[in-house]
Amino acid sequence: MTDSVAIIGMGASGLMAGSILGLEAFCIEKNGTEGRKLLSTGQGKCNFTHDFDADGMTGCYYEASRFVRPAMYAFPPKSIISYFGKLGVSSVVMENGKVFPKSMRAADVRNALASRCGKIFYNHEVTGLEKKDGIFLIRSGGDTFKARHVIVSTGGVSAPSTGSDGGMLDILSSLGHTITPLHPTLCPIRFEEPFQNAEGISLEMRIRAGRKEMKARAVITKNGISGPLAEDFAHFIDPGMEVRISLMDADAGTIKGLKQKEKLKNALPLPDRLVSSILGSLAEKRVADLTRQELATISNSLSNRITRAWPEMDGAMSNRGGVDRSEMDPATMESRIVENLFITGEAVDVDAMCGGFSLSWAFASAFLAAKEIKERKEKRGNF
Numbered sequence: 001m002t003d004s005v006a007i008i009g010m011g012a013s014g015l016m017a018g019s020i021l022g023l024e025a026f027c028i029e030k031n032g033t034e035g036r037k038l039l040s041t042g043q044g045k046c047n048f049t050h051d052f053d054a055d056g057m058t059g060c061y062y063e064a065s066r067f068v069r070p071a072m073y074a075f076p077p078k079s080i081i082s083y084f085g086k087l088g089v090s091s092v093v094m095e096n097g098k099v100f101p102k103s104m105r106a107a108d109v110r111n112a113l114a115s116r117c118g119k120i121f122y123n124h125e126v127t128g129l130e131k132k133d134g135i136f137l138i139r140s141g142g143d144t145f146k147a148r149h150v151i152v153s154t155g156g157v158s159a160p161s162t163g164s165d166g167g168m169l170d171i172l173s174s175l176g177h178t179i180t181p182l183h184p185t186l187c188p189i190r191f192e193e194p195f196q197n198a199e200g201i202s203l204e205m206r207i208r209a210g211r212k213e214m215k216a217r218a219v220i221t222k223n224g225i226s227g228p229l230a231e232d233f234a235h236f237i238d239p240g241m242e243v244r245i246s247l248m249d250a251d252a253g254t255i256k257g258l259k260q261k262e263k264l265k266n267a268l269p270l271p272d273r274l275v276s277s278i279l280g281s282l283a284e285k286r287v288a289d290l291t292r293q294e295l296a297t298i299s300n301s302l303s304n305r306i307t308r309a310w311p312e313m314d315g316a317m318s319n320r321g322g323v324d325r326s327e328m329d330p331a332t333m334e335s336r337i338v339e340n341l342f343i344t345g346e347a348v349d350v351d352a353m354c355g356g357f358s359l360s361w362a363f364a365s366a367f368l369a370a371k372e373i374k375e376r377k378e379k380r381g382n383f
Contacts, residue, residue, distance in 0.1 A: 006147035010034035013345030014153035016366035018117030030125040035110035046106035047356040049077040051097040071364035087112035156319035178324040184316030188226040192308040198277040206246040212236040234311040250302040252295040260288035332372040342369035
């Protein structure tokens, strides 16, 4: 098996690589089944890509936009949709651009990919990886696997219970790779001072951290916020960072211009339970009776609420951080540190906005790696 390809990790990216390489690759999976995290995506419905062209896709990966460009052009959403169609998985495009399997079953996506993979060694956690005389030695328990090419698709730290616990990143570090700090993204945000007694309220709000600012819909939770705003903005928040929250543009003049005889909680264009949560007894006062100092307090509370924030691991679907992008060839996903070692998906420091972009990256980066390996093997006459 020394001229084989070893794929370590059978999540979305590993499954895609395995489906392309077929019997020329063997797969190593630490769990008793493949694609456990994939099954939970899109609340089990699997939003596996987005109805954008390649240019539109690249703008959804924060600082990694330039790095992901080759992958997005090589395997754009239309190609991903077509690929699954050939595997028997029809797609449906929602009004918001999210693409799902027509069955709305993540299991259909996983099973279609797994059916094309070669031998999968389940319940094998990789504990060591080294290279001798051009051949990789992959250790797992008492077993040692050999391969000329290795694809690492083990993810980051966003879902430890599914196998994405970051363990393989330590091994990649031992091979000379730089691992940039990891923290969860596509996740709820916890506030040091959450909104009390306002759990479940959904509204549009603005959040700022440093020079970054975003406005979108959020759902207030017991500890902070969830929903689209939290998921997309978590990327910018380092744990414990100070953030500023604006529920509305509420300067003193705006507030004073509300219906004078109404109680403030009824006059403001916000849920009265939320207003009471933030302003306490002030929410019960008539607008006409508010003093200048109270107007200033209200304005600051609604437009410039300051607290510290943490992205929450519980519920995270992705993570920022991983193998430093500068150590990767974006055209092939080959390591610049170790020849014939390919790293795909969330194991690389690439994360994306909500909307099927993370899975698109997992699939597209796997496509690049598998394509490059097939071309190299063909040149040696092994395909």
